[in-house]
Amino acid sequence: GQQLNQSPQSMFIQEGEDVSMNCTSSSIFNTWLWYKQDPGEGPVLLIALYKAGELTSNGRLTAQFGITRKDSFLNISASIPSDVGIYFCAGQPMNRDDKIIFGKGTRLHILP
Amino acid sequence: KAGVTQTPRYLIKTRGQQVTLSCSPISGHRSVSWYQQTPGQGLQFLFEYFSETQRNKGNFPGRFSGRQFSNSRSEMNVSTLELGDSALYLCASSLGGHEQFFGPGTRLTVL
Numbered sequence: 001g002q003q004l005n006q007s008p009q010s011m012f013i014q015e016g017e018d019v020s021m022n023c024t025s026s027s028i029f030n031t032w033l034w035y036k037q038d039p040g041e042g043p044v045l046l047i048a049l050y051k052a053g054e055l056t057s058n059g060r061l062t063a064q065f066g067i068t069r070k071d072s073f074l075n076i077s078a079s080i081p082s083d084v085g086i087y088f089c090a091g092q093p094m095n096r097d098d099k100i101i102f103g104k105g106t107r108l109h110i111l112p
Numbered sequence: 113k114a115g116v117t118q119t120p121r122y123l124i125k126t127r128g129q130q131v132t133l134s135c136s137p138i139s140g141h142r143s144v145s146w147y148q149q150t151p152g153q154g155l156q157f158l159f160e161y162f163s164e165t166q167r168n169k170g171n172f173p174g175r176f177s178g179r180q181f182s183n184s185r186s187e188m189n190v191s192t193l194e195l196g197d198s199a200l201y202l203c204a205s206s207l208g209g210h211e212q213f214f215g216p217g218t219r220l221t222v223l
Contacts, residue, residue: 030210
């Protein structure tokens with residue numbers, strides 16, 4: 001079945017550094033979504049992307065819908081302690097009746 | 113606008129018992145999806161309901177079932193609980209499009 005490869009699995013960074021993570025697939029997606037999950041809570045939608053090549057920002061977060069429709073990137077600038085958590089990408093296949101596919105997540109750690 | 117609510121938030125059961133979890137979607141949302149989340153496994157899709165009909169189903173045994181009511185509220189049931197069913201169960205609602213909004217989850221512990 002369709003799968004999303006999300007990388008890296010985990011990241012250890014210093015406060016103030018920029019962060020980049022990505023999701024790739026062998027399949028084409030219609031929509032890309034990025035979520036953040038804090039411990040013990042449900043994922044929260046950060047950014048939704050609907051068009052190939054689209055670049056969208058939400059504060060210090062920027063995400064891009066890859067031009068091939070097979071990948072997406074999320075960047076976080078000037079990281080702060082509250083950025084700690086798990087970031088998930090999700091893709092909606094071209095057949096909108098198919099279920100949304102989630103990546104396995106990138107766990108972000110910020111070193112003191 | 114109230115978000116997705118899930119009850120209960122925490123649940124402890126023993127092997128062999130059955131459990132019912134409840135999800136109330138955002139007002140106006142007709143699609144409800146359920147996921148199981150365990151450490152290292154990410155979000156495993158269970159099923160999706162839209163207008164009281166199951167639209168998609170994941171690869172889980174028949175012990176996992178669900179339903180949706182006319183007011184879009186949804187329940188999922190797990191019968192004959194096993195230790196491996198311990199997980200965070202997440203419900204997400206949407207208008208029927210791509211953006212899913214998650215509830216806080218129900219933490220199920222099976223002893």
